[in-house]
Every structure is written in C-alpha cells, then in structure tokens.
Amino acid sequence: MFGLMASPHLSDHFPLFAAMFPNGLHTPLWIVIPLAALLAGVLGVLLGAPTLRLRGDYLAIVTLGFGEIIRVFMNNLDHPVNITNGPKGLGQIDSIKFFGFDLGKKLNLFGFDISSVTLYYYLFLVLVVVSVVICHRLELSRIGRAWMAIREDEIAAKAMGINTRNMKLLAFGMGATFGGVSGAMFAAFQGFISPESFSLMESVMIVAMVVLGGLGHLPGVILGAVLLAALPEVLRYVAGPLQAMTDGRLDASILRQLLIALAMIGVMLLRPRGLWPAPEHGKSLPAKGDAP
Numbered sequence: 001m002f003g004l005m006a007s008p009h010l011s012d013h014f015p016l017f018a019a020m021f022p023n024g025l026h027t028p029l030w031i032v033i034p035l036a037a038l039l040a041g042v043l044g045v046l047l048g049a050p051t052l053r054l055r056g057d058y059l060a061i062v063t064l065g066f067g068e069i070i071r072v073f074m075n076n077l078d079h080p081v082n083i084t085n086g087p088k089g090l091g092q093i094d095s096i097k098f099f100g101f102d103l104g105k106k107l108n109l110f111g112f113d114i115s116s117v118t119l120y121y122y123l124f125l126v127l128v129v130v131s132v133v134i135c136h137r138l139e140l141s142r143i144g145r146a147w148m149a150i151r152e153d154e155i156a157a158k159a160m161g162i163n164t165r166n167m168k169l170l171a172f173g174m175g176a177t178f179g180g181v182s183g184a185m186f187a188a189f190q191g192f193i194s195p196e197s198f199s200l201m202e203s204v205m206i207v208a209m210v211v212l213g214g215l216g217h218l219p220g221v222i223l224g225a226v227l228l229a230a231l232p233e234v235l236r237y238v239a240g241p242l243q244a245m246t247d248g249r250l251d252a253s254i255l256r257q258l259l260i261a262l263a264m265i266g267v268m269l270l271r272p273r274g275l276w277p278a279p280e281h282g283k284s285l286p287a288k289g290d291a292p
Contacts (some may be wrong), residue, residue, distance in 0.1 A: 001036045002184040003090035003193045004083075015080045026094055029188075032198060036180040044176025045169050051264030052168055055154070067203050074195040089194025096123070096188045104191070121188050127185065131178060135218055138174075147171060151216060212267060223276050228260075235259045 004010055008024030010017040017025060051062050072217065078086030095104025095116075107114045138144045145169050149157040158164050187193040205228060213224025242255060267275065 001039055001180075002032050003093050005032050005035075006094040007090050007092050009085060009090050009092075020050075024092075028099060029096055033181060033184055036184040037177045038180075040180025040183070041173040043171045043179040044179075046201040047176075048169055048172030052165055064200065064203050064207070066238050071200075072244070084195065085192060087196055088216050089192055089196070090187075091192045093193065094193050095191065096120075096185075124185065124189075127181075132189055132218065132222070139218065143167070145172065146149045148216070150233070208264065212264060212274060214277035217274070217276055217278035220274050220276035220278070224274065227275075231260055231263065235263075 005025055005027040006029075007026075011021050011024045012018070022118075024130075047063075047066050048117055051059055052068075054062055074084050075087055077084040080090070084090070095102055097103070101107065101119075103119045104116055106116055107119060139148075146157070146162050150159070150163060150164055150167055176180070186197075190197075208220050209224040209228050211221065212228060214220025238259060271277075
C-alpha cells in the first residue's frame with residue numbers, strides 16, 4: 001500500500017490518477033501507516049479464519065503456504081491491469097518525512113553529519129522498543145492471558161468461557177497489523193518494494209527465530225532474533241577457511257546456511273523448548289501419598 005500511495009506508479013499506469021496527480025501520488029505518512037495497518041489486519045483475519053481448527057505444526061505449514069500463495073499472486077498482478085508491477089516491483093517510493101525532517105537525506109546536527117541509514121536505524125530502534133512494550137502490555141492484559149490459556153489447553157479455555165474463535169482471529173489480526181506497519185517502514189527505507197522481497201525463506205527465518213528463542217516468551221524471541229541475525233555474519237569467518245581448504249569447491253553462502261542449520265539442530269536437541277522458554281504455567285498435582 002505504501003508503494004502505491006507514495007510513488008508515481010499509479011499516475012504512470014492509470015490515466016485517471018495521471019489527470020488528478022500529474023506529479024505522482026505522494027500520500028503523507030500519517031495517512032498511509034493507519035491504512036496499511038488496517039488493511040493488513042483485515043487480511044490477517046480473513047486468512048486466519050479458515051485455519052482456526054489447525055494447531056501446532058499444521059498451523060505453521062498452512063500459514064507459510066498462504067504467504068507463498070500471496071507472494072506468487074502479487075508477482076503476477078502486473079497484467080492485465082498493472083497494479084504491483086510484478087517482479088520489477090515499485091520504485092521511487094517516498095522516504096519518511098515528519099516534523100520537517102527527511103530521513104532520506106543526511107542531517108547536519110551541531111556540525112556532525114548523520115547519514116540517512118543512521119537516521120533510519122534509530123527510527124527502527126524506537127519502533128522496536130514501542131513494539132516490545134505493546135507486546136508486553138498485551139501479555140499482561142486479559143487478552144494476553146486468554147491467549148496463554150488457549151495455548152496451554154484450548155478445550156479447557158473454552159470450558160472456562162473464553163471465546164477461542166474470536167481470540168484466535170484477534171491474534172491473527174494483530175500480528176498482521178504489526179506486519180503491515182513494518183512493511184510500510186521497509187518500503188520507505190528501501191525506496192523500492194517487490195513481491196520477491198518476501199520469499200518463503202524470510203517467513204521460515206521468522207518462525208525459526210521464535211522457535212529458537214522460546215515459544216511464548218518475549219525475551220526469548222528477542223534473543224532468537226538477535227542470534228539468527230548475527231549467526232550468518234559470525235559463520236562467515238568459519239565458512240571462508242573451509243572453502244579455502246576445498247580449493248573453492250564449496251560455495252561459501254551454501255556452506256554458511258549448512259552451518260546455521262547444524263547449529264539450530266544442535267540447539268533443538270539440547271534445548272527443545274528454546275534457549276529461553278516461557279516459565280511453566282500452573283502447578284503439577286502432588287503424587288499419591290505426598291503430603292498436601
């Protein structure tokens with residue numbers, strides 16, 4: 001949505017938009033972000049509705065499949081009406097501007113030049129902190145406790161009066177809302193967006209971050225994300241010498257992925273619930289004969 005509403009694409013391919021906006025459609029950020037969040041949330045609920053009866057690995061497989069279907073669909077949406085421009089993507093997307101600052105240009109502050117990449121880095125850091133705070137507050141709220149109850153035992157949660165269907169759809173919608181805002185920020189930072197930017201491997205890596213860090217535990221997920229983001233760069237120094245030992249017969253990037261996979265398999269064998277899992281909820285019943 002950000003790529004369409006903040007670039008000249010619609011004016012270049014649709015005469016109506018060209019007549020109304022001859023210089024291209026450049027919608028302000030404050031309008032695009034709520035619309036992107038709303039659209040992503042609605043689509044998340046619509047895609048989540050058919051999967052309500054699925055659990056565990058089956059749910060993960062189906063949601064990954066839906067993501068790949070949407071990517072292929074968007075990749076072919078350049079004909080007969082060119083909406084997404086297909087694999088060529090949408091370019092010339094506006095950078096983020098607020099309070100008179102353009103993050104696409106370097107900023108001179110007290111004689112120091114701050115590059116555009118650095119400005120975006122601090123913006124994204126603030127957004128990450130805000131997202132973590134929101135997720136933490138959600139975890140402590142009634143909605144978060146209902147989600148935890150459904151995760152532990154859906155039948156018991158339903159018996160206690162929790163509307164499991166609505167709670168699951170809310171989880172899908174809120175997760176998609178975060179993704180919509182993140183996608184808009186990504187498009188503004190890159191200045192270009194294409195369906196090829198969201199391959200299956202990206203979704204698999206996100207799932208791997210959650211599983212590696214620890215399901216249902218916010219600090220564990222953060223730890224998993226940091227480790228999986230840093231591990232390829234660390235293993236770059238391991239893959240290089242191994243490639244040199246084989247006279248270049250092994251591709252360094254493929255070897256690095258193999259080492260990452262082996263590291264994750266080792267972690268899953270040693271820590272099946274993740275590196276930093278959520279604390280156990282509830283207390284086990286005392287065995288027969290034990291003192292109350």
